[in-house]
Amino acid sequence: MINSLQIINLSKAYDAKEAVKNISFKLSQNEIVGILGPNGCGKTTTIGMILGLLKPTSGKILIHGIEIESHRVDLLNKLNFISPYIELPKKLTVKQNLEVYGRLYDVNKLKIKIDYLCEKLRLYEFINKITGELSSGQKNRVSLAKSIINDPEVLLLDEPTASLDPETGDFVRSFLEKYQKEKKTSILLASHNMSEVERLCSSVLMMNKGAIIDQGTPGELINKHGRKNMEEVFLKLTRETI
Amino acid sequence: MNLNKMYGLFLRHFYLIKSSLPRILDLIYWPTIQIILWGFISKFFSIYSNYYSNTLGVILTCAILYDILFRSSISFNMLFLEEIWSRNFTNLFIAPLNLKEIITSLIFTALVRTLIGLVPAIILTSPLFGVSILKLGFPLLILFLSLYIFGITLGLFVSSGLIRFGPSFENIAWSSLFLLAPLGCIYYPIEILPNFFQIIAKGLPLVYIFDETRNILLNGSVNYENIKQAYLLNLIYLFGGIGLFYLSFLRARVKGTLINMGE
Numbered sequence: 001m002i003n004s005l006q007i008i009n010l011s012k013a014y015d016a017k018e019a020v021k022n023i024s025f026k027l028s029q030n031e032i033v034g035i036l037g038p039n040g041c042g043k044t045t046t047i048g049m050i051l052g053l054l055k056p057t058s059g060k061i062l063i064h065g066i067e068i069e070s071h072r073v074d075l076l077n078k079l080n081f082i083s084p085y086i087e088l089p090k091k092l093t094v095k096q097n098l099e100v101y102g103r104l105y106d107v108n109k110l111k112i113k114i115d116y117l118c119e120k121l122r123l124y125e126f127i128n129k130i131t132g133e134l135s136s137g138q139k140n141r142v143s144l145a146k147s148i149i150n151d152p153e154v155l156l157l158d159e160p161t162a163s164l165d166p167e168t169g170d171f172v173r174s175f176l177e178k179y180q181k182e183k184k185t186s187i188l189l190a191s192h193n194m195s196e197v198e199r200l201c202s203s204v205l206m207m208n209k210g211a212i213i214d215q216g217t218p219g220e221l222i223n224k225h226g227r228k229n230m231e232e233v234f235l236k237l238t239r240e241t242i
Numbered sequence: 243m244n245l246n247k248m249y250g251l252f253l254r255h256f257y258l259i260k261s262s263l264p265r266i267l268d269l270i271y272w273p274t275i276q277i278i279l280w281g282f283i284s285k286f287f288s289i290y291s292n293y294y295s296n297t298l299g300v301i302l303t304c305a306i307l308y309d310i311l312f313r314s315s316i317s318f319n320m321l322f323l324e325e326i327w328s329r330n331f332t333n334l335f336i337a338p339l340n341l342k343e344i345i346t347s348l349i350f351t352a353l354v355r356t357l358i359g360l361v362p363a364i365i366l367t368s369p370l371f372g373v374s375i376l377k378l379g380f381p382l383l384i385l386f387l388s389l390y391i392f393g394i395t396l397g398l399f400v401s402s403g404l405i406r407f408g409p410s411f412e413n414i415a416w417s418s419l420f421l422l423a424p425l426g427c428i429y430y431p432i433e434i435l436p437n438f439f440q441i442i443a444k445g446l447p448l449v450y451i452f453d454e455t456r457n458i459l460l461n462g463s464v465n466y467e468n469i470k471q472a473y474l475l476n477l478i479y480l481f482g483g484i485g486l487f488y489l490s491f492l493r494a495r496v497k498g499t500l501i502n503m504g505e
Contacts, residue, residue, distance in 0.1 A: 014498060048501040051336045055495040076338035086332040089254060089324075096257045103250025104337040146333070 002065045004029050004154050004186035005050065010059035012045050019045040021210040022059070027154065030184040034197040034218075036230075037207035038238050043190040046207075047156050050188070051081055063154060077105065082147035083158035087139070090132030094123060094142050097131055098149065105150035117145040121175065137168035144172065148179065157189045161196060173199060194230040204230070206237050213237055247339050248347035255321055255351045259358065269355060273309045273363040280305040300459050301429055302373045304452055306364060308428045310356065311389045311396075311448070312419055317355035318397025321348050322404050323412060335500050341488060348401075349394050356390070378455070381464050385451055388469070391476045392447050396422075398483030402490035408499050428452050447472040447479070 005027035012020040020042040027033050035043050048054040050061055052072040061068045063075045088097045098117065102110040118124045121141045126134060131142060140160070147155060160176070161169040173196060180187055191197050197204060198218045206214040206221070214221065214237055218230050227233045259265050280301055325331045334344075368374045375382060400418055403411040425439060426448030432440055443449045450472035457465055494500045 044501065045498075048498070053332065053335060053495065053500045054498055055492075073338050073340045076336060079336070081332075081336055083332075085329075087329040088333065089258065089328045089330050091262065091328070092254070092257050093261075096253070096261075100250050100254040100257070101333070101337070103246050103253065104334075104339060106244055106246050106338070 003027060003062070004031075004064060005188065006060075006062040006065075007046075007050075008060040008062070010046070010049060010061065011057045012042075012049060012054060013057045018210050020049070020056075023207075023210075023212050024059075025205055025212065025215070027186045027188055029153075029186055030180070031203070032180060032187040032189055032201045034201035034204040035188060035190045035207060036192075036194075036197060036204055036234060041207040042210040043207060044158065045210075047081070047158055047188070047190060050154075050156060051079060052076060077150060078153040079156065080105075080147045080150055080152035081156045081158070082143050082160055084140070084160075084162045085158070088131050088142060088146060090130070092131055093128050094131055094134070095127045097142065098145060101146045102149050107150055113149060117149065120179075121145050136163055137165060140164055140168065140172065144175070148183075148185075151183060152185060155185050155187045157187060157191075159191055159193075160189070161191070161193060169193075169196075176200065194234060198230050206234070208238055243340075243343050243346060247337075248343050248350070251334075251339070251344065251347040252351045252354075255324065256354065258324065259355065266358065269313075269359040270362045273306075273313065273359045274366060276309055277302065277305055277363045277367055298371060299373045299377075300456055302367055302371060303375050303378065303459060304428050304455055306360070306367070306375050307385060307389055307452070307455055308423070308426075309360060309363070310386055311393045311426075313356040313359045314352050314390045314393030315396040315400070315419055317352035317359075318348055318394055319400050319404075320355070321351055322401045326404065326409050326412075332501065341491060345398070345484065345487065348397075352394060352397065353390065356393075378458055381454070381458055381469070384469055385455060388447060388451050388472045388476055391473075391480055392451075395476065395479045395483040398480075398487050402483070402486040405487070405494045406490040406497070406499060408502065422446065422448065425449075426452065431456070445475070447475040450475070 003026045007023060007025050010020060010023050011018065023046065025033070035046065037043055045054060049056050050068070052068055052075075055069070063078055066075060068075050089100075092100065095114070098114045099110065102113060107113050118127055121144060123141060123145060126138055131139065134142065144160070157176075161172050164172065176187070177200065179185065189197065189201060201218060203217050204215060204221060205212050216224065221233050222229060225233045225236055227236060259269070325334050364375055378385065396418055400411070400414060403414055425435070425443045426446055427435065427443055428448065431453065432443055432449050435443055450468040454465060454468040454472070457463065457468070
């Protein structure tokens, strides 16, 4: 079976500094893989390379068996991304933003799609509001809507619940669980929220200093390292490799 | 090229303009002020100078034409700066748009922005100063297109810098046109410049465009040699600008500028 995403011996260096060192992993269809590690460990660089924003120094990224370097624009139709560090145009209304991004992703039956997203993500109450005037939780739901507007086959989530209150965070996690089951989307989730990772991910990659230092299911990693939860595993692994 | 995607990118900026009266006023304000200011200066010279009687029409027409260049270039740069300021740059570059589609869409959007700013100023000159740029006739269209192409080309050069070097290149975006203005011989013939600057100025399409504007207004005839020279230089710079844009994108992917944009 062809993997949704396959990373083969991927490295990225900026001059003399190696940000990502020879990492390899796979993401199967209908699977959520967590990517964990301290700040600066190479998670964002890895995601940047998958999205085609960064050119790898060496190695390959395959989406459904096709290399992104040679088919960047075609494959970007199958991907999407959400991060609290990037935003949608603040001065546009929610509806205008969804229309713009729907067109950029050449979505068919866009109006029906926007209605679907509004209903599933409870956007109707502020659909005509200016995006910049929304609360963090509302903005997050709009960004989430943008990230699935093209029904991506591979969805990249960079700290999707950062800075959200517990209720909104739980809403987002529940939505992602349901959406992923319904659409069989493959998800790569970078997060610092360990309970979120335990809840959502079928397997986890632990990164530090640009390399994958361990991987397995959350249960396997907890047992292997003799810890009570993923937070303790995270602390043990990152401190060991300092 | 996908029309729906390019229209989407146009809409992103059109909605921004449409929903904000201050933005529309800002687009109109500067060209109008510029035209009024030059109108009064020219009127003064035409009353108190007998060097040539057509001063008002010449200076005002050149001021409007220079604004076509200025607005089209700034509009193109603004489209990129808006994405950086709103932290939307990454979203744009992970959307499945190729560079051809981005450039084409931005060129068209810059035209709309330019026209929104200039049309009111052009309309104002007739009742205020009795000058109409439309007196240039059909050559106006040729001169407009030539200036618009050069404005877009300058926009491409500056946007290439923004992609490659990030927001730190912003100041260059604002100052690039002021650097070219003295060499462009907008309000005076090239002979006014010192010899060394004349050599540089001859490499700019602006010199031929404004020389021809003065020629049409003062002599009532069209020298197509000037227009041909302007278009030839325009094409060279335009292809250079597009090439640089592609190159900057490739370098930005190596250096990581695209991923850190706006931070």
